[in-house]
Amino acid sequence: MALIKKEVVDQIILQADIVEVVGDFVSLKKKGQNMWACCPFHHEKSPSFSVAPNKGIYKCFGCGKAGNSVQFIMDVEGTSYVEALKYLAKKYSIDIEEDQSPAAVQAQNERDSLYIISDFAKEYYVKALHKNDEGQSIGAPYFKQRGLSAATIQKFELGYSLDSWDDFTKAALDKGFQLKYLEETGLTIVKQEEGKQYDRFRGRVMFPIQNVSGRTIGFGARTLKSNDKKSPKYVNSPESPIYHKSDVLYGMFQAKQSIRQEDECFLVEGYLDVLSLHQGGIENVVASSGTSLTENQIKLIGRYTKYITVLYDGDPAGIKASLRGIDLILEGGLNVNVVLFPDGDDPDSYIRRVGDTAFKAYLKEHSQDFISFKSALYAQEAKDNPVKKADAIREMVVSISKIPDAIKRSVFLQQCSLRFGIDEQVLISEYNKIHLTEQKNARHQAPPQPSSYGSSFDEMAAEAEAAAAAEAAMYEDENQAETSQNDVLQRREREVIRFILNYADKEIEEGLTASQFMLSELEDIEFKTPIYKRLFDMCRLKLEQGFVPTASEFMQHEDKEIRNEVIDLVSEKYELSDGWATHEIFVPREADLVSYGSEREVLRLKWRNVQMMIKDQMDTLPNLSNAQDLDKCLRTIKALKEFEKQIADLLGIVVSR
Structure with a gap:
């Protein structure tokens, strides 16, 4: 395989701005310190995909995908590490010297x-x-x-x-x-x-x-x-x-920048439709290439805009066949408009017949929201036939039920009520039946979503109360007998490593950083979880060599397990809303309490280790027959219990005797 020099790789990683790289594929919105979007790797209606500009990483809290700019290109494009580096090098005009010999090409x-x-x-x-x-x-x-x-x-x-x-x-x-x-x-x-x-x-x-x-x-x-x-x-x-044809839209490469700039995507059927519209100055256009629209194609469009306008030719049979697939667009949370061309015309033939200017004017004049279009189509078919009318109404409610936004659903239900002359409450009742059925049949629950910003005081208070309850439940769970001690210990080891990586160079007192304090206090502790033992040893080695064990360096580690774990440890799922400051309420962040936090994480890990040691001694006790060994074991247990109580007192935990 063609080799890229390490210094060039370092230059690529340094220059590749994670927001710019991800922003080429996903529409990001700033919330707090991070940027958020719906994940490009799995279907979701609310954003759980986070980009941290200050850390140079992305993390989806729904599907777990995470990494830096190089890993993102590998994930989104399905390319190799070398191909991802080439992509970024081209984007940032970085020259790459490669071995182009037949042997190197053969080894690809x-x-x-x-x-x-x-x-x-x-x-x-x-x-x-x-x-x-x-x-x-x-x-x-x-x-x-x-x-x-x-x-x-x-x-x-x-x-x-x-x-x-x-x-x-x-x-x-x-x-x-x-x-x-x-x-x-x-x-x-x-x-x-x-x-x-x-x-x-x-x-x-x-x-x-x-x-x-x-x-x-x-x-x-x-x-x-x-x-x-x-x-x-x-x-x-x-x-x-x-x-994979279900993942691809013809013309997306040429259209993506225009789609983002115009905040709208025109969806057509054929190659020539794309080419003629593009040539006519409408560059934000892609084609499904004659295939039924798929969920992955909708997600692809959703990376760049939430607004789709579907351009139909005048063939009624073709329109009816496509309506079922477009319900997927509504389900994906995108806004759908429709333009219908005169019978016998498609976008390609119409723009060639009337010219660019008239075509653009036609789009503006005849664009209508998808629900209005569908209800008009079904209302015309039903006319005075009660059975067809009932079926048409039910079809409309099914489409409306796909829309995740409650306000939009309500507006469209009102609109449908007026269109068909039926009581709105009847439509709401039918929607509720459909919704309950879908809930009952749902196999998976949606992943938890990050807190919203700009919340009201009551909403923030409710979130804070929920967070406090969740934390209390976690510690209660740790104290349950049936909870695996190994799982609890792993959790505590994870928190120690997380704290070290996030606040390695943060001073807790003059001349003493958090990483120096924690690594020194825990030098006699043997980590049991392999991945955290490796990370702890690596951090200690860095410190002994006179370097700060920062997360950014470990995120470039050759071992994928190390990279992924470090990214997971430094990714923040929730951020404190700026709304608290608006209400003049000061809520300290973890970064403001590093001295307190580092000491408590050390104590918590020591406490769990002592508990494990007590358990080991208690398990050994029944097997001892020698009086001297028995006495030694009992003394050890007593000393460990005293130590356990001392740590518990510092933590404010009551230990049952």
């Missing part, structure tokens, strides 16, 4: 090989369109006929596949690419029993499909043979390790 892992061969195929098809006589005489005229400019063709890297059985496959093999990768990407079809191999795409115009970072992952291909009834109009790449 399989996933990287699939990307490389897909890029080669894209360049091959582009060259065939522009440099080959067949491409110039057949492919180029088609794009010209569809009104596409040279700039659009170049921007979307459109191409042409020659009408030959194996021209591309031969070219790829001649370049040294392995047949297994050609087959895995679907570029080549291999018939083992016949000993044959041939190109999947032949005599077609080619639309490269890219992921959000611009890497080619697959292709859509349109035939130009109108008289061949056996050949499908469109052929797409099959699923592969780098291409």
Whole structure:
């Protein structure tokens, strides 16, 4: 595998701003010191995904994903460590010197090989369109006929596949690419029993499909043979390790910046719809490429905006088929508008017929919220038929029930009531039935969410009371006999390491930092949990070498377990609301009480260790027959119990005798 020098890696990590990197994929909002968003890695309606700018990390408190800028790119793009570094180096204009020898390329892992061969195929098809006589005489005229400019063709890297059985496959093999990768990407079809191999795409115009970072992952291909009834109009790449059609939207790479700037995404069906609108100055447009809309595609759009406008052609059958899928958009918490074009037109044909200016005006004039559109559609169908009308109303309530925002639900229920002339309470009753059924059938509860900001005093007081109750329950739980002592000890060891990493250089008195105090006080304690023992030993070694054991260094550790644990330890799920200051109530933060906190965490760990030692001695007692050993054990237990009581008194804990 190509190697990147350590100093270059350090430079990339140093320059990669976590907010900028994550912000390319997710719309972040500042709350307190951190930034928050709905997680890009799992479906959720309320934000539990946190980015800490001062620590350079992200953490989802719902699914557990966490890391730095490099890990985020690896997670969101599904790339290797090296590919993630390359991505960030390109973003921040950092030069990378790599070994491009055949041996290094051969050593690339399989996933990287699939990307490389897909890029080669894209360049091959582009060259065939522009440099080959067949491409110039057949492919180029088609794009010209569809009104596409040279700039659009170049921007979307459109191409042409020659009408030959194996021209591309031969070219790829001649370049040294392995047949297994050609087959895995679907570029080549291999018939083992016949000993044959041939190109999947032949005599077609080619639309490269890219992921959000611009890497080619697959292709859509349109035939130009109108008289061949056996050949499908469109052929797409099959699923592969780098291409999952349910996760991809055509044009997202070119559209993502515009979507974020306009805070709106236009959703169309086909490749040419995207190309024509993009060329007409509407760049915030993507296509589902003829597939039913999926939850992952909605989540992908939701990274950049909460507003989707679906552009439908005038085919009623197609509209009815798509309505069920768009309920997913509502369920995802996004706002949906609809624009319906005249019968016989789609976005591509309409913008070419009326021009850019008239098209944009049409969008503004005919855009309506999805619920209004759907209710009008169903009301027209139902007319004076009571049974159809009842079914239409029920369909509307089902759609409205998908909306997570209570105020929006209420508004749409009122609107639906007026549209169908039915009492609003009847609709609310029907909604409640649907909601209760969904709750009953739910298999998983939503993860706990971070506190909101700008809360009222009563809300903050309720949160504080709940937090206090939770903490009290935790300590009560620790004192229950059935609670595993090992689990309790692990919890206390974790808190010690968390405190050291978060406040390593914080002075608790002049000339004495929290890490120096805690490591010194616990030098005779043997940590039982392997991961915390490793971290404690690493912190102690750093201190002995004259360095502060900071979390930032451990977050770059080569051991993934160390990296993940440290990120988890320094990630803060909750922050104190600024609203307390508004009410002129001073609530001390943990960082304000480091001296007090570090001493208590040391005492708590010592107390649990003493309890474990007492238990070990008590377990040994029944097995002792020698009077001298028995007496020694009893004296040890007595001394340990006295020590336990001393620590308990300092902690303010009553020990039952």
